[in-house]
Amino acid sequence: MDPAVLKRMEVFQGDITRMAVDAIVNAANPSLLGGGGVDGAIHRAAGPGLLAECRTLGGCPTGEARITGGYALTARHVIHTVGPVYSGKPSDALQLAACYENSLQLAAENHIRTIAFPAISCGVYGYPISEACPIAVDTVGRMLAEHPAIKKAAFVLFSNQALGVYRRYLENPD
Numbered sequence: 001m002d003p004a005v006l007k008r009m010e011v012f013q014g015d016i017t018r019m020a021v022d023a024i025v026n027a028a029n030p031s032l033l034g035g036g037g038v039d040g041a042i043h044r045a046a047g048p049g050l051l052a053e054c055r056t057l058g059g060c061p062t063g064e065a066r067i068t069g070g071y072a073l074t075a076r077h078v079i080h081t082v083g084p085v086y087s088g089k090p091s092d093a094l095q096l097a098a099c100y101e102n103s104l105q106l107a108a109e110n111h112i113r114t115i116a117f118p119a120i121s122c123g124v125y126g127y128p129i130s131e132a133c134p135i136a137v138d139t140v141g142r143m144l145a146e147h148p149a150i151k152k153a154a155f156v157l158f159s160n161q162a163l164g165v166y167r168r169y170l171e172n173p174d
């Protein structure tokens with residue numbers, strides 16, 4: 001990967017709802033009407049306006065993305081994407097890559113310069129972090145190379161273990 005692109009990716013440990021970026025990405029479900037995990041945390045922190053806007057969207061298929069306002073969040077936007085439920089089939093990787101790609105496509109269209117991602121599908125949806133991390137980093141790297149206006153993409157990991165996986169991979173990506 002181009003070192004200049006690699007420098008535009010960062011890793012953090014903590015709560016994505018607190019990130020001071022233009023957009024945070026939500027690991028949602030196809031209803032877009034909220035849930036547990038990072039989805040629940042984002043809706044709690046954004047307040048009821050987010051759910052009201054999500055109700056107007058009519059859901060979102062797996063692998064696609066939708067954009068809303070950020071309401072009470074520091075982030076001006078939330079990009080909601082629906083990761084695959086891990087099944088061990090090759091389609092998982094394609095759908096997970098599509099989440100990152102479609103989220104960044106929407107970010108570019110909406111003049112977003114800084115964005116933060118959680119580990120999409122790596123909680124309730126059961127995707128192993130060690131398999132998901134290279135897909136996330138490689139796809140984001142490819143999209144950042146295509147979209148120079150997106151200055152920074154952050155990966156925000158909840159656990160120490162996930163943080164370690166991302167740090168190791170970013171030190172030595174394929």
Ligand code: AR6
Pocket residue numbers: 014015016017027028029034035036037038039040041042083118119120121122123124125126127156157158159162
């Ligand atoms: N900040 C950053 N990461 C977080 C946070 C947070 N505040 N909270 C959890 N994580 P998950 P999924 C991590 O389950 O697997 C919801 O109910 C978490 O440790 O939130 O895509 C939706 O409505 C994990 O590594 O999302 C769907 O039904 C990662 O975020 C379903 O869960 C993703 O875990 C989506 O499942």
